[in-house]
Amino acid sequence: MADAYSPDDNMPKFFAKNGFADADPKKTKKNGNGKGNWGSMGDEVNDQSFNFANPRRRSNSSSMTTDIKNFKTKFDVNEPEPVFEEGIHGPLEDDEDMLRSMDSNSTEGSEDMKN
Numbered sequence: 001m002a003d004a005y006s007p008d009d010n011m012p013k014f015f016a017k018n019g020f021a022d023a024d025p026k027k028t029k030k031n032g033n034g035k036g037n038w039g040s041m042g043d044e045v046n047d048q049s050f051n052f053a054n055p056r057r058r059s060n061s062s063s064m065t066t067d068i069k070n071f072k073t074k075f076d077v078n079e080p081e082p083v084f085e086e087g088i089h090g091p092l093e094d095d096e097d098m099l100r101s102m103d104s105n106s107t108e109g110s111e112d113m114k115n
Helices: 043-047 060-066 093-114
Strands: none
Touching: none
């Protein structure tokens, strides 16, 4: 016989049907489990390749515990003496003590007058 096509050749089972060539056209999505055929519990994990063993992102608290000996606070840092300018910051402490004594004398007099 001539080279003709026989029905037993390598044709997919569902050839010329709706959908993919080797998929059953009557099959519902994910075997019809659940409302709206969304599948059974846990099927979404198989769809998206999740790895549950991935380490979590570092937080600020976890980074503190690893490098605590290298951590310096603002009190540990040695800073040079600040520059004091009287024109900007006001009088020196000696002048301030004199003002305090004058203020205390004036307040004592007012207390005596109240009594």
